[in-house]
Amino acid sequence: MTRALAMISGGLDSILAAKLVKNQGVEVIGICFKSYFFGPENAKRMCAQIDIPLEVVDFSKEHFEMVKKPKHGHGKNMNPCIDCHAMMMKYSGELLKKFNADFIITGEVLNQRPMSQNRSALDIVKKESGFSDKILRPLCAKNLKPTDMEISGLIDREKLLNITGRGRQVQMKLADEWGIKDYPSPAGGCKLTEPNYSLRLRDLVDHQEIIDASELDMLKLGRHFRNSEKCKIIVARTGEESELMKKYLNEEDILFIPTNYTGALVIVRGDYEEDDLILAARIAARYSKGREMDEVEVKYGKNNTAFTKKLIVVPAKDKELEKIMINLK
Structure with missing residues (x-):
């Protein structure tokens, strides 16, 4: 036959x-x-x-x-x-x-x-x-x-x-x-035909040599910001998305959460500088209930550790973030 x-x-x-x-x-x-x-x-x-x-x-x-x-x-x-x-x-x-x-x-x-x-x-x-x-x-x-x-x-x-x-x-x-x-x-x-996913993938390939499957899955979630050549900031859009993103975290990721306000999970990934940490804290403040406040306290630390460090920051402005968001303009 x-x-x-x-x-x-x-x-x-x-x-x-x-x-x-x-x-x-x-x-x-x-x-x-x-x-x-x-x-x-x-x-x-x-x-x-x-x-x-x-x-x-x-x-x-x-x-x-x-x-x-x-x-x-x-x-x-x-x-x-x-x-x-x-x-x-x-x-x-x-x-x-x-x-x-x-x-x-x-x-x-x-x-x-x-x-x-x-x-x-x-x-x-x-x-x-x-x-x-x-x-x-x-x-x-x-x-x-x-x-x-x-x-x-x-x-x-x-x-x-x-x-x-x-x-x-x-x-x-x-x-x-x-x-x-x-x-x-x-x-x-196919995710490769999707414009936003493709932009994020191109950015990742251009800035990182070794990429694992969890990083490719993370591209499907959240808002992604490129502030520097070696560091990226990722922000969950919903509580449900925060839980999904936790599956793809690694031990070196730095997580940011406002101390006194509910808000989105914010992740710093890569080789970061002090400016990257400050920006991530400001983004965490922006995507929290304290976004209209003059100052917001944000705690942070490595994944799976106690968040013992804190920053007091001014919430980031949308126009400021539009310049660094990896997304369709």
Whole structure:
């Protein structure tokens, strides 16, 4: 029996591509990739809707190294889509032998994304994957040259599609016909496509050589300020966020809390100077119930230690903070 590995992103296109091939009597196994920037949750949900098994591949460390300096550059944000797709195809190709599979399915659609899914980009991805003769793009196959799988009869080309462009009408109609009701929006899934997250990640990569997973998770939370080259200040926006951030603290983090007012958790991370500590205290005062006071006492200390040190400061002003916030202007 013919068997294929379907690269499942968790979006609609990839699951439609898998279903289209499954409908030809091919046994389909889903392959999903887990990194610091996207996970398998949507893919699990999508595979359940068309009743195919899913293999999750964690390539976080190698993927992050590629994200820092992708051969073909980043997209609008920190998303290196061409290099990312090629890396996924390479991993999928290496799994063909393990699963005794004949080829790889992807949900790419010609010209759906102007930078990463034009004809040239699709060709680059195929070539750099190392498995160019094993890749089938069922949703737009009729817009491309026939693959070895079609020529040899493993797949009936006439039953494949010729979708092109950014429209979603054909895909949504197919989803309705096949009973696929629960699927995410096209923009969701990857943190690297989010402008604010990308700004924070770029700042972190530019200022720090060694970065661990907890620091990448911390980028998803709070307000981030860059006051100096080696030091960053992070502020929780809500009490719930404060609790989430505590999971990602390290022993060297300095924490700030107003003594007499409720307020947000403030963290100083990195090689700090006295000016950084004073600013962090002023930020803690700003994001507290004492923000309108002339002076606020703020206690601070290293994570998991008693806060024995104190500063009396003037709460920071919003215009002052706008200049150092790592955020969209």
